[in-house]
Amino acid sequence: MSTVTRQAGPTVPAGPARPLSERRPLGDRTFQIVALVAGLLVLVILVLIAVSTTQQASLWFRTEGWGIFGTNWNPAANQFGALAFIYGTAITAAIAIILAVPVSVGIALLLTEVVPYRWARPIVYVIDLLAVVPSVVWGLWGILVFAPWIEGIYKSIGSGVEGIPVLGNLFGPPVSGASFFTAGIILAFMITPIVTSLSREVIATVPTIDKEGAYALGATRLEMITGAVWPHSKGGIVGSVLLGLGRAMGETIAAALVIGSSATITSHLFAPGDSMPAVIANQFGEASGVFRSALIGLGVLLFAFTVIINVVARAIVGGAQEQGSA
Amino acid sequence: MAVITGQEKLDLREPKGWRRTKNRTATVLMITAFVLALVPLVFVLITTIAKGISIISWSFLTQPIPPQVAPADQGGIGPAVLGTIEITAVATAIAVPLGILGAIYLNEYGGKGVLARLIGFFSDVMTGVPSIVMGLFLFSIWVVYFGFSGFAGALALAALMLPIVIRSTDEMLKLVPNPLREGSYALGATKARVTLTVVLPAAIGGIVSGALLAVARAAGETAPLLFTILTVMTANPNVFSGPNTAIPAQIFSNATSPYVGAQDRAWGAALTLIVIAFVLMIVARMVTARFTRFSR
Numbered sequence: 198m199s200t201v202t203r204q205a206g207p208t209v210p211a212g213p214a215r216p217l218s219e220r221r222p223l224g225d226r227t228f229q230i231v232a233l234v235a236g237l238l239v240l241v242i243l244v245l246i247a248v249s250t251t252q253q254a255s256l257w258f259r260t261e262g263w264g265i266f267g268t269n270w271n272p273a274a275n276q277f278g279a280l281a282f283i284y285g286t287a288i289t290a291a292i293a294i295i296l297a298v299p300v301s302v303g304i305a306l307l308l309t310e311v312v313p314y315r316w317a318r319p320i321v322y323v324i325d326l327l328a329v330v331p332s333v334v335w336g337l338w339g340i341l342v343f344a345p346w347i348e349g350i351y352k353s354i355g356s357g358v359e360g361i362p363v364l365g366n367l368f369g370p371p372v373s374g375a376s377f378f379t380a381g382i383i384l385a386f387m388i389t390p391i392v393t394s395l396s397r398e399v400i401a402t403v404p405t406i407d408k409e410g411a412y413a414l415g416a417t418r419l420e421m422i423t424g425a426v427w428p429h430s431k432g433g434i435v436g437s438v439l440l441g442l443g444r445a446m447g448e449t450i451a452a453a454l455v456i457g458s459s460a461t462i463t464s465h466l467f468a469p470g471d472s473m474p475a476v477i478a479n480q481f482g483e484a485s486g487v488f489r490s491a492l493i494g495l496g497v498l499l500f501a502f503t504v505i506i507n508v509v510a511r512a513i514v515g516g517a518q519e520q521g522s523a
Numbered sequence: 524m525a526v527i528t529g530q531e532k533l534d535l536r537e538p539k540g541w542r543r544t545k546n547r548t549a550t551v552l553m554i555t556a557f558v559l560a561l562v563p564l565v566f567v568l569i570t571t572i573a574k575g576i577s578i579i580s581w582s583f584l585t586q587p588i589p590p591q592v593a594p595a596d597q598g599g600i601g602p603a604v605l606g607t608i609e610i611t612a613v614a615t616a617i618a619v620p621l622g623i624l625g626a627i628y629l630n631e632y633g634g635k636g637v638l639a640r641l642i643g644f645f646s647d648v649m650t651g652v653p654s655i656v657m658g659l660f661l662f663s664i665w666v667v668y669f670g671f672s673g674f675a676g677a678l679a680l681a682a683l684m685l686p687i688v689i690r691s692t693d694e695m696l697k698l699v700p701n702p703l704r705e706g707s708y709a710l711g712a713t714k715a716r717v718t719l720t721v722v723l724p725a726a727i728g729g730i731v732s733g734a735l736l737a738v739a740r741a742a743g744e745t746a747p748l749l750f751t752i753l754t755v756m757t758a759n760p761n762v763f764s765g766p767n768t769a770i771p772a773q774i775f776s777n778a779t780s781p782y783v784g785a786q787d788r789a790w791g792a793a794l795t796l797i798v799i800a801f802v803l804m805i806v807a808r809m810v811t812a813r814f815t816r817f818s819r
Contacts, residue, residue, distance in 0.1 A: 331743025447653020
């Protein structure tokens with residue numbers, strides 16, 4: 198009973214509510230343990246992913262050594278250098294980010310600073326619909342509708358810039374509807390909702406008083422955004438861009454269908470290429486031995502890249518949100 | 524009313540000239556950004572509906588999968604519909620209870636402790652793990668030892684759903700006001716009882732809606748299934764044993780087919796998938812609207 202008086206006393210610092218009785222029946226303790234185990238499952242699964250896939254990939258790591266980062270990928274000749282896929286992943290993710298980030302941040306600013314609240318909700322619903330369309334449907338549309346259509350545009354751009362330094366190297370022939378750039382565009386569509394919603398959360402933490410202060414000084418909306426919103430939320434926006442990058446790197450099925458499946462390292466963005474998730478999805482069916490081990494190894498690399506990016510991004514976004522709520 | 528006399532009147536209108544031009548350009552660019560995001564969405568939806576609507580029928584959803592050379596009016600995706608229902612149901616039955624329990628630990632027991640913060644942080648990180656990695660994970664830990672099965676696919680989808688359910692449930696539990704818990708404790712209830720009979724029911728609308736969105740996401744996933752269910756063309760009512768198939772996996776194999784019939788069936792399957800996802804999303808919104816008691 199002394200516990201009760203102590204808890205009810207005014208000197209007890211405010212904390213989370215707790216049961217009155219310190220005697221805890223068995224069922225109560227069991228429930229706590231079950232909940233703890235369920236929570237720990239997240240950490241257990243992450244560790245198991247790393248251990249089990251690395252174990253399956255060890256044959257590739259042992260056979261190739263540093264050759265895993267080589268440029269030769271030729272399953273028929275037992276050569277499994279993965280650099281072309283790492284390059285393709287980086288290029289397509291970079292294209293996706295360059296296209297998606299201005300659009301996403303623009304929509305986030307539109308939602309938070311321009312339109313009234315009753316318009317913001319329908320706009321959010323519409324943007325979220327982009328995320329509801331499954332990856333394989335983006336891929337189907339990409340390969341059957343979008344790629345044949347955009348190939349014509351690539352051709353005219355390609356013939357226009359042919360021979361010009363830099364531009365010719367980036368956009369000149371060979372061109373193909375299924376290419377790095379097409380994959381980048383489709384990935385951009387797919388990551389726009391996540392980058393938009395995360396940027397919006399970050400921008401929403403900008404204190405109203407900062408914004409009103411800027412307006413009171415006579416700032417236009419744009420000047421308010423650059424002077425009050427941007428300094429406060431740039432860190433968080435960088436974090437949400439990184440999370441979008443992680444998504445773009447791991448997005449598999451859409452990329453597998455529209456990237457062109459060609460293990461080449463080239464500066465030509467309109468040429469067919471391949472990426473890590475795409476090659477795993479496309480070639481796993483016929484793989485065995487070192488080949489299969491190499492594909493799982495690509496998954497290990499992908500897991501490592503995305504976990505690192507996500508840890509950094511979440512740390513940045515979390516920090517920005519705490520700063521905002523403080 | 525302060526009357527300003529002898530002074531120039533304060534002009535509060537939008538400034539003229541270059542500043543106004545820049546400001547208006549920025550607003551136009553923001554609206555353009557929204558339109559740019561809208562265009563692909565509209566095109567994907569219109570194409571899928573236009574090409575899929577003539578294919579979809581009851582017999583399309585129930586007939587066996589024909590060889591790819593078959594014309595569009597033959598066969599359907601019956602085995603894939605069955606597989607998707609089986610696999611998604613098992614994945615939901617695994618991931619939703621575990622996710623809710625995990626969120627209960629985070630919010631009701633862990634508090635601001637190091638372990639709870641660590642689990643919360645890594646749940647966020649886990650939502651960023653590519654779905655294909657979940658497929659490779661289940662291949663390495665399950666398929667290698669027990670063979671391909673719908674259950675392996677369900678485990679991969681469950682691993683994908685778990686952090687999503689934890690995060691959405693956690694958000695909802697945070698919104699339940701503390702006086703509700705304190706009142707129950709004052710009546711002498713144990714923590715487990717308060718959590719199960721007071722806190723969870725208070726947040727149930729948001730929890731169900733979050734779970735439905737996780738199901739919608741999982742039902743459309745292809746990559747985790749490629750290495751776990753093997754994607755056969757025959758129906759397999761036994762989810763626990765033998766290779767299986769699913770709607771997204773069928774679309775993936777038909778998308779690269781040179782046969783028009785197979786492509787048409789892929790559009791029909793794509794429309795089916797989109798309709799499933801939209802229905803789940805609309806139900807989730809309705810649940811939110813009907814049962815939400817506490818919101819931000």
